[in-house]
Amino acid sequence: MTDLAERDEQATDRDRAAGMRERRLAAQRGARRVFARFGFQRTLRERLAVLDEAEDVHDLDELSDWYGDGVVEALERKVAGLLGTEAAAFFPTGTMAQQVALRCWAGRTGNPTVALHALSHPEVHERNAFSEVGRLRPVRVTGEPRLPTAAEVRDFEEPFGALMLELPLRDAGFVLPTWEELTEVVEAARERDAVVHFDGARLWESTVQLGRPLEEIAGLADSVYVSFYKSLEAFGGAALAGPKELVEEAKAWRHRYGGQVFQQFPTALSALVGLERELPRLPEYVAHARVVAAALREGFAAAGLPWARVHPEVPHTHDFQVWLPYDADVLAEVSVRAAEETGCVLFASPWNRGGPGLAVTELHVRAEGLEWTVEDVKSAVAEFVARLPE
Structure with a gap:
C-alpha cells in the first residue's frame, strides 16, 4: 500500500x-x-446545573479562590480527612499528580525506578510521561490481567524506589486483589525498602471488594492519588494525599508543572458536590x-x-x-x-x-x-x- x-x-x-x-x-x-x-x-x-447544589457543600458568599486557596483548600482538607492522611493537594490532572508524587519519592529514596503493572495507566495512556517528563524509570512487574503478587514484588530482579499499584486495575477489567493479597504486596515492597504509591483514580468504589473503609485502604500506602471525575462526576481534577512534607513539596512541583491554576472554583465545587452526593x-x-x-x-x-x-x-x-x-x-x-x-x-x-x-x-x-x-x-x-x- x-x-x-x-x-x-x-x-x-x-x-x-x-x-x-x-x-x-x-x-x-x-x-x-x-x-x-x-x-x-x-x-x-446541564453541566453547570450541578453547581446549583454547591450551596449545600460550601459557603458561596466567601471570596473566590486565588491560586489554590479558599474552596480549593477546603476540598484538600476534605480529601485528607476522608483518606486519613496528614494533607492533600489538588491537581488539575491525575497524570500530573502521579508524576509529581513519584518524582518526589525518587528524590527521597535516591532511586528513580518505579515498579508498576504493564497495564497501568502511565504505561498505557500517558505517552511515556514518567520517562519523558518525570525523569523516572518504569519497570513492569507483571503483565498478567491481575494485580502483582507479593512473590513477584519480592523476587523482582532489580531494585526499585517505589511500587505503584492501580486500584482497581482498569485495563484488566477493573480488578482488585483481596485485602490479604494487597497487604502482602505492600509488605513485600517494604521489605525491599521501597515506598508504595496507590493510583487510586477509582479508589472510592474499592471499599466493597476490599471490605475496608477508605482510610484503612489509603493507610497501607505512603501516598495516594484519587480522581474527582471518574466516579464522583466532578468537572475534572485530582488530589494527591499523604504526609504533610511530601504534599508541600508536591505543591512546589505542581507550580513548576503548570498546575498552579489561577482559579479552580467550578471544578472544586463540583468535586465537593460529588463527594457529598455520589460517594455515599x-x-x-x-x-x-x-x-x-x-x-x-x-x-x-x-x-x-x-x-x-x-x-x-x-x-x-x-x-x-x-x-x-x-x-x-x-x-x-x-x-x-x-x-x-x-x-x-x-x-x-x-x-x-x-x-x-x-x-x-x-x-x-x-x-x-x-x-x-x-x-x-x-x-x-x-x-x-x-x-x-x-
Missing part, C-alpha cells in the same frame, strides 16, 4: 470512528433506559453491577450465544468488561442500532479488538442503572443478540 493510500485509509477510519461516536452519544441522550449518564455526555447548561451511593452501584452482570450472563445463555464472558464474573466495582466473539466494528454497529431502535442502551462504550474474532467493551453502572431489573437486562440482551449476524 502506498503512503498516500495508507493515509487515506487512516482518514477514513477516523471519520468512521467519529461518526460512530456521534451516533452512540445521540442514542445515549435520546434513550429512555441507560446504565449511566456521564457528565461528558451532557450539554454545558457507590456501594449501592457496586451491588447492582453484580446483579446486572449475572443477568447478562443468563441473558446471553438464554439467547443461545455460543460464547460470552463477563469479566470479572462477579464485578469488583461498578464497572466491568463484556467479551463477545465478534468483530469490534460489527458489535459497535449492532449496539448503536439496538439502542436507536429500542430506546434501551445495553452497551454504551466503544468496542475494542481483544484478539482474533474477539471484542471487549466496558459496562458502567451508576444511578440510572439502578432502575434496570433482571428481566430488563435479559430483554435488552435478547434484542441485541437478535441483531447479530448469523
Whole structure:
C-alpha cells in the first residue's frame, strides 16, 4: 500500500470512528433506559446545573479562590480527612499528580525506578510521561490481567524506589486483589525498602471488594492519588494525599508543572458536590453491577450465544468488561442500532479488538442503572443478540 493510500485509509477510519461516536452519544441522550449518564455526555447548561447544589457543600458568599486557596483548600482538607492522611493537594490532572508524587519519592529514596503493572495507566495512556517528563524509570512487574503478587514484588530482579499499584486495575477489567493479597504486596515492597504509591483514580468504589473503609485502604500506602471525575462526576481534577512534607513539596512541583491554576472554583465545587452526593451511593452501584452482570450472563445463555464472558464474573466495582466473539466494528454497529431502535442502551462504550474474532467493551453502572431489573437486562440482551449476524 502506498503512503498516500495508507493515509487515506487512516482518514477514513477516523471519520468512521467519529461518526460512530456521534451516533452512540445521540442514542445515549435520546434513550429512555441507560446504565449511566456521564457528565461528558451532557450539554454545558446541564453541566453547570450541578453547581446549583454547591450551596449545600460550601459557603458561596466567601471570596473566590486565588491560586489554590479558599474552596480549593477546603476540598484538600476534605480529601485528607476522608483518606486519613496528614494533607492533600489538588491537581488539575491525575497524570500530573502521579508524576509529581513519584518524582518526589525518587528524590527521597535516591532511586528513580518505579515498579508498576504493564497495564497501568502511565504505561498505557500517558505517552511515556514518567520517562519523558518525570525523569523516572518504569519497570513492569507483571503483565498478567491481575494485580502483582507479593512473590513477584519480592523476587523482582532489580531494585526499585517505589511500587505503584492501580486500584482497581482498569485495563484488566477493573480488578482488585483481596485485602490479604494487597497487604502482602505492600509488605513485600517494604521489605525491599521501597515506598508504595496507590493510583487510586477509582479508589472510592474499592471499599466493597476490599471490605475496608477508605482510610484503612489509603493507610497501607505512603501516598495516594484519587480522581474527582471518574466516579464522583466532578468537572475534572485530582488530589494527591499523604504526609504533610511530601504534599508541600508536591505543591512546589505542581507550580513548576503548570498546575498552579489561577482559579479552580467550578471544578472544586463540583468535586465537593460529588463527594457529598455520589460517594455515599457507590456501594449501592457496586451491588447492582453484580446483579446486572449475572443477568447478562443468563441473558446471553438464554439467547443461545455460543460464547460470552463477563469479566470479572462477579464485578469488583461498578464497572466491568463484556467479551463477545465478534468483530469490534460489527458489535459497535449492532449496539448503536439496538439502542436507536429500542430506546434501551445495553452497551454504551466503544468496542475494542481483544484478539482474533474477539471484542471487549466496558459496562458502567451508576444511578440510572439502578432502575434496570433482571428481566430488563435479559430483554435488552435478547434484542441485541437478535441483531447479530448469523
